[in-house]
Amino acid sequence: MHALAADLFPFCRSITGDGVRATLARMSEEVPIEVHEVPTGTPVFDWTVPEEWNIREAWIKGPDGMEVVNFANHNLHVVGYSTAVHETMSLAELKPHLYSLPDQPELIPYRTSYYNRNWGFCLPHRQLEALGDGDYEVFIDATHGDGHLTYGELFIEGAECEEVLISCHGCHPSLANDNLAGAAVAVELARHLASEPRRLSYRFLFIPGTIGSITWLATNEEKIPNIRNGLVITCAGDAGPVSYKQTRDGNALIDRAMKLVFETSGDEFRIMEFHPYGYDERQFNSPGIKIPVGSLMRSQHGTFPEYHTSADNLDFIKPDRMVDTLEKATAAIEVLEHNARYVNLKPMGEPRLGKYGLYGGGGGQRKSDFSELALLWVLNQSDGSKDLLEIAERAGMPFRKILTAARSLEEAGLLRKEEG
Ligand code: ZN
Secondary structure, eight states, rough: OOHHHHHHTSSSOOSSSHHHHHHHHHHTTTTTOOEEEETOOOOOOTEEEOOOEEEEEEEETTTTTTTEEETOGOOOOOOOBBOOOOEEEEHHHHGEEOOOOSSTTTTTTBBBBSOOOOOOEOOOHHHTTTSSSSSEEEEEEEOOOEEEEEEEEEOOOSSOOOOEEEEOOOOOSOIIIIIIIHHHHHHHHHHHHHHHOOSEEEEEEEEOTHHHHHHHHHHHHGGGGGEEEEEEOOSSSSOEEEEEEOSSSOSHHHHHHHHHHHHHTTTTTEEEOOOOOOTTTHHTTSTTTTTOOOESSSSSSSTTTTTTTSSSSSSTHHHHHHHHHHHHHHHHHHHHHHHHHHEEESSSOOOOOOGGSSSSSSSSGGGGOOOHHHHHHHHHOOEEEEHHHHHHHHHHHOOHHHHHHHHHHHHHSEEEEEOO
């Protein structure tokens, strides 16, 4: 996952343009992502698909003719969606177009100007302060024009039409945690899900933030009713504890699944209530759409000093943290896949487990997943009114243990799955 993020890191992504296409092309080498192009001007709910932006070159030369900044060295140097410019101007005229972080003087900030036409450069504050008076030559070779909004979609069909949505934004340029780590985790999750038989169907979206989800929803309205749960995966690789932002109502199956996974993991974690700021969960949870989509992350946007700066680089994301995020997502999906109600077929007292080979270690189950106490919980609670997730919640046990117990009991003829 870290290697994929590293490959994607240099591309100059934005809400549209060739950087997005290059990103999706590279990701398509890993999993079969379908690339969609929606034309500029397409009305999407209350919005319109914007003009496509592409940039080739950008720099500032100082009074001595020396380069001050060059887009070729770091794509954060240019404000995203900057208009083309080629002018010579005084430092006083240039300064309103320069952005820096006085509190983090060594870092380049990340800035965009999507819906307000302007141009600008971002640079370390230390460098900005050192600029002397004189004439500066400013050059940005960029185009805005009719084109497309590009996004990627990957549908993994299951036995049932009920869908789980996994969405990541891919509109930030060279920023590692705030977008690439999430996309890399999602790619591995897709690969894992596609490799196993599954009950549910999965729809992965790799989209530009806000306008991408709005565009997808507006052009795929007929698909919305099948989507019952979802996750936005974002900021998935920093060293912070794993975190989950709940869906709008906070009581969807995905909310309960994530909570159980976190609580039974033994790891530090955070669960935040829904709030209408953040990433595309805002659109999916809007009142007309109402798909319960939570957000899986490590550190929350805006809360870490590296956020939206050149310090959100490949060193900031950790391979083991990405693996941990992936495992948490996989465990929550296991709950969605296998949650069901069962009925105890020997409910008069406890069955004598030894008779069925279920006492003291079980049959061929992995020892770490087998638990006699889990057998007793499943037998005791399975009157057909409670599902395995409820039993795991009440027992305070990992879902895998409760599921393993239910399967052992089912094989032994002590338990029957309730349909529907
Ligand atoms: Zn961001």
